[in-house]
Amino acid sequence: MDLGLIGLGKMGGNMRERLRRAGHTVVGYDRNPELSDVDSLEAMVEKLPSPKVVWVMVPAGEITRQTVRDLKDLLDEGDIVIDGGNSRWTDDQANAVSLGEKGIGFVDCGVSGGVWGLENGYALMAGGIPEHIETVQPIFDALKPEGEFGWVHAGDVGAGHFSKMVHNGIEYAIMQAYAEGWELLSAVDEVDNVTEVFRSWREGTVIRSWLLDLLVAALDEDDHLDQITGYAEDSGEGRWTVEAGIDNAVATPAITAALYARFISRQDDSPAMKAVAAMRNQFGGHATRTSPPPGGDKA
Numbered sequence: 001m002d003l004g005l006i007g008l009g010k011m012g013g014n015m016r017e018r019l020r021r022a023g024h025t026v027v028g029y030d031r032n033p034e035l036s037d038v039d040s041l042e043a044m045v046e047k048l049p050s051p052k053v054v055w056v057m058v059p060a061g062e063i064t065r066q067t068v069r070d071l072k073d074l075l076d077e078g079d080i081v082i083d084g085g086n087s088r089w090t091d092d093q094a095n096a097v098s099l100g101e102k103g104i105g106f107v108d109c110g111v112s113g114g115v116w117g118l119e120n121g122y123a124l125m126a127g128g129i130p131e132h133i134e135t136v137q138p139i140f141d142a143l144k145p146e147g148e149f150g151w152v153h154a155g156d157v158g159a160g161h162f163s164k165m166v167h168n169g170i171e172y173a174i175m176q177a178y179a180e181g182w183e184l185l186s187a188v189d190e191v192d193n194v195t196e197v198f199r200s201w202r203e204g205t206v207i208r209s210w211l212l213d214l215l216v217a218a219l220d221e222d223d224h225l226d227q228i229t230g231y232a233e234d235s236g237e238g239r240w241t242v243e244a245g246i247d248n249a250v251a252t253p254a255i256t257a258a259l260y261a262r263f264i265s266r267q268d269d270s271p272a273m274k275a276v277a278a279m280r281n282q283f284g285g286h287a288t289r290t291s292p293p294p295g296g297d298k299a
Contacts, residue, residue, distance in 0.1 A: 001138050002027070004044045006067060007057035007085070008035040010285050011111065014118035015057065015084075015143060022142035041070055051078040053136055060087045060236065068095045077103030080132055082139075084109045088240055089158035089165065092127065096157040105132040108157060109140075110164020114284035121145030125152050125167070127159035162244070169241030169255040171211070172234075176258035178215055179275035186224070186271065195219040211279055218278035229289040230273035232262045232280065 001024055005016050008030035016026045029044040030036040038044045045052060052075055056067050064087050071081055081099060083092065087108065096106040107128035113120060122143045126133055133140075133153050144151040154163045178198075185194045199216050202208050222228065238259040245252035265273035280286040 001025070001053065002048050003139055004029065004048050004052065004054040005057060006030070006041070006044070006054065008032070009057075010115055011113075011117065012057035014115070015055075015111075015122070018118050018121075019139065019142050024139065024142055041067075042074060045071075045074045050076070051080070051135075052076075053080045053082065053139070055082045055084055055139070057084045060085050060091075065091060065095070068099065072099055072102060072104065075099075075102070075104050078105075080105035080107060080135060082107045082109055082136060083161075084111045086110075086164065086168075086235060086237060087161055088236070089127075089160075089162040092158040092161055096128075105129075105135075106157060107132050107136060108160040110160045110167065111143075112164065112167060116283065117143075121150060123150045123167075125154050125160045125163040127154055127157050127161065127163075129156070165237045165240050165244070168235070168237035169252065172238045172241075172258035172262075173254040174209070174211055175276050175279050176254075176261055176272070178212060178279070179272035182215070182219075182275045183272040195223055211283070214279050214282035215275060218275075218282050222278075225271075225274040225278055227288075228274045228277050228281075230265050230270035230277070231289050232265045232273045232276040233286070234259060234262045238262070 003019065003024060003026050005012060005026050005028045008016060008028045013035060016028050019026050027044050027047045028037045029041055033039065038047065054071055054075070056064060058064055058067055064083060064085050068081060075081070081104060083095065089108070092108040099106045107126055110125040111122050113122035124140050124144050126140065140151055154160050182194060182198065185191050185197060191197060195216065198212065198219065202212060202216065218225070238255065242252055242256050242259055261273065264270060277288050281288045
């Protein structure tokens, strides 16, 4: 099928390629002309046959909200907008109401897979009415991993991004546990090879996971993570997960502690946060901060 794709960064660009490999026609638009297939949002919409389907893959917040407003002016009844960014679920509900005033459908889709998604596929969590999901299902089928899992119609509008938010909150807690374990192992004299301990856990243990694999890959590149400062950002979903727990009287102590640990990382060069930063870089290409050389300027 034909799809307009807005936002061709690390995720969007790879998604365009995966969709094209599956035989779909993708017209991509990005503010960077070197990445874009067309020179404007209007040109992208004009190239799509009706009913038009447009996937928005830009940073969450006002950029996404403005893009949806622009699409409302350009699209017509029967067209569908998919927000595949990391928007807050409450924005989804507002966008669905706004677009619905013109008869334009709206689907929210949480996407996980990072820089590995091109080859491995993307885990997709979608929210929207069944009619709209059915229309865009070929796009989901092309993006999802091969096999039985990796795709879900989570519920009504907002359910996709709410599910992705909780997914990311869990991710915070798992990474924090690995990172604290790495720091503790590194602190004792009895353990000679911390990297090999982690490597041994990759088979046969109950804590094996892809995140563990990625931490081992990071340690193989830099055994003591000397090239990374212990600073880890939070992209929003962890905060929203904690807030949702409060709103629904659901205790989230592990996720909350992991979020607060990231706040602490911005004040001190935390060894555990080096491991979190390294894992974020491995799975998502998130930027790391390079440590200054010993005795160098730390300003």
